[in-house]
Amino acid sequence: MKKTLLYLFAFSILFSCNPKEKVDAIVINANVYTVNSNFDKVTSFAVKDGTFVAVGSNEEIQEKYMASNIIDAKNKPIYPGFIDAHCHFYGLGLQQQKVDLVGTKSYDEVLQRLVSFQKEKNTNYITGRGWDQNDWEIKEFPTKEKLDSIFPDTPVAIRRIDGHAMLVNQAAIDLAGITSDSKIEGGEFLNKDGELTGVLIDNAMNFINVPKPSKTAQIQALKDAEKTCFDLGLTTVDDAGLNKEVIELIDSLQQAGDLKMRVYAMISNNQKNLDYYLNKGIIKTDRLHVRSVKVYADGALGSRGAALKDEYADKKGHFGALVNSYDNLQELAKRIAASNYQMNTHAIGDSANYVMLKTYHKVLKNKKDRRWRIEHAQIVDANDFDLFKNVLPSIQPTHATSDMYWAEDRVGSERIKGAYAYNDLLQQYGKVALGTDFPVESVNPLYTFYAATIRKDLKGYPANGYQTENALSREDALKGMTIWNAYSNFEENEKGSIEVGKVADFIMLDKDIMTIDGKEIPTTKVLATFVNGEKVK
Structure with a gap:
């Protein structure tokens, strides 16, 4: 009898205790910002097969789940993986193979870097990016005479930091067949006393055909860019302008497990891409999403290519220009509206913003949930903000803190009130997508957070x-760096917050950016980055 009772007792104990479910990883003792609809905070979550399977307290998670991989966060802050809504991921990688001219304080320093690069690389065509005449003592476009004397036979083509102006030498000009009589709509060949200065603006740069990188160089560029992004807590990047061959290369590397970064690809606006992708339809894998077209309406403010309603304050009679004609933009918008693709248009000046906002409203009439974006939305007329009620602003906060030294010179004291107006834009649409535009700006998303909230540059100015x-x-x-960016990519149901059923993309920082003194935000470090529950940093 006693033996029978003992068996019954053991049997009841065995079946009264629910066995714990085995998962791949459990995070405990964390300060987790879920960024769910209630903006809840928790201390623990469980990950299985690349997704969050449970989110809650340490006790709740450990009572129900078991894992061989227990990550003790030691009260460090954890956030959803950061998403950059506007960048040039592939371009960042390619830049590692070119002359880096970012931060140069004079034209002479640009020339010194070019000479040093050529001594090391000895290339047949020198390319680079990053110069900005607004950072120099003499804030004027450079001219090509010194380039010609240093590199009389080797073509040189170096882009301004915003990518909307280029300085070339005579060897590059001759190779491209450009003359002082050359003209192009939506661009400019700068002349002085009837002679080319070597500076090309916007569409004029299309004459320059630099050598195409090899496939090996392309693969290395993507891997280099991925490492940089993972190190800084980015788990998804929106690449603002890719061609078919690069998109297919990204897909093949992802499928092989050689590239783990998630990429939201905006196709570059050209006939080949449009004919292929708009007919093929949306492409979606677990790491690649192709469903948008990157379009340029105008140029950049720094090179005075942004299209303004009234003349530039510092260049009388100059208004900038649309880089695509008005009629072309109308036809393009109609074509994209007839597909399932999103239209994401670069618009800097108030005129370009107005044209594109009105165009969007016209072609999207009665079309629901298209989430078309204006990229940059940099200078907006006070009368036009309400046009953003149904258009998503995709903005880059570090542009404000980079441009603030000279932007008012360009547009004057009145128009500057509608410039970099991120909170005003937020009040209209209810969401904003935040990005960096790297490599125009730094890759670091914590600088984005700092510029958006504190509105200072890294020097603490103003x-x-x-x-x-x-x-x-x-x-x-x-x-704006997580769930709203996921929304801007039609991915809010799969990423952007730490919730059950979403992909396990998350990061751990050494300091809590939600509570620390603002001046500490830029020096905050990423301790770990996870994609699909896998540690990639």
């Missing part, structure tokens, strides 16, 4: 912040 009435709250900035 002391009271730049146009702080348009600063974003920290909660809105975090949403």
